[in-house]
Amino acid sequence: MDARIKERLEAHIVATGLRRTKQRETIVEAAFATDDHFNADELLEKARKLDRTVSRATVYRTLQLLVECGLLRIVDLGRDQTYYDPNFLDKPQHNHLICLDCDRVVEFEDEHSALLHDCITRRLGFQPQMKSMRIEARCDELANTGHCKYKDEREKALAR
């Protein structure tokens, strides 16, 4: 886990007079263990593998905290639940492409989009604060070969 995460969280804890608790630490550990997106339920499961006693309520409360201090961002994957993205520290400007065939989420950065967003926003009479782009698409692999390894994997997983 990136040291900057602990630093920023620590700064937030000091600044707002919070306390350091084992449960919070465990949940943060679980959230940033991989760069996968997750929802509350998945995070609870991950955290419970590290400490079986972590509760759902604390997961929700910690999620709020992490969003507040900018370590997590809510990301719209077009699903019913709220998903969280732990990768904005590394890639503060990234966006998401979602494959309609296999639900795969591809993160991408693009140097032009920031400028475009900025121009549009200012032309409309606003100061930009946050921008996001979401692309839904179908993968060439599936179109060309009739198979997509991610789709195959997903179907195997569903069949279980």
Add this chain to the structure above:
Amino acid sequence: MDARIKERLEAHIVATGLRRTKQRETIVEAAFATDDHFNADELLEKARKLDRTVSRATVYRTLQLLVECGLLRIVDLGRDQTYYDPNFLDKPQHNHLICLDCDRVVEFEDEHSALLHDCITRRLGFQPQMKSMRIEARCDELANTGHCKYKDEREKALAR
């Protein structure tokens, strides 16, 4: 209400063997009466002004139908509820800017963004299907004058 709406809905009804009902017609009427975005609850209220007997369940069922046939699109306004956008027939490529000061939603179209989206998508090995851009921003009006008429209006409405 645009004639194309009825046409497309009619085509969908014929194609899938659905039936024409008064309630559905009322709900569609209410949904496309203005170009405002709305959530399920607001649509129910609008529809009930036309016909008091419309039920919440039918509103939800009709919303699904309209999204399926492409007449409505779910739009992420960063709120907790699902909001629907009735304006994609007129402006199939539009996007949203959300003002953080007053919650105002500004729709905009941009000729460059379509090309940019396309390039990015293809470079990643996908065929684009749907793209959206969301911008959160603060309005110049408020920054410059200390007042934003939309914010003022909103605060008056909340104070009631």
Add this chain to the structure above:
DNA sequence: GTTTCTGCAAAGGTTTTGCAACAAA
């Protein structure tokens, strides 16, 4: 010792669903 935090269970809010009566074809 004081204040915050936790887990639990209950509540809150939105959306979906089962069902019997009803309406369209």
Add this chain to the structure above:
DNA sequence: TTTGTTGCAAAACCTTTGCAGAAAC
């Protein structure tokens, strides 16, 4: 007559919250 549709109420689902005991400071 057949099949889809409706309204109602209940259920399902995710998320938040009140509270008493536990833990941090």
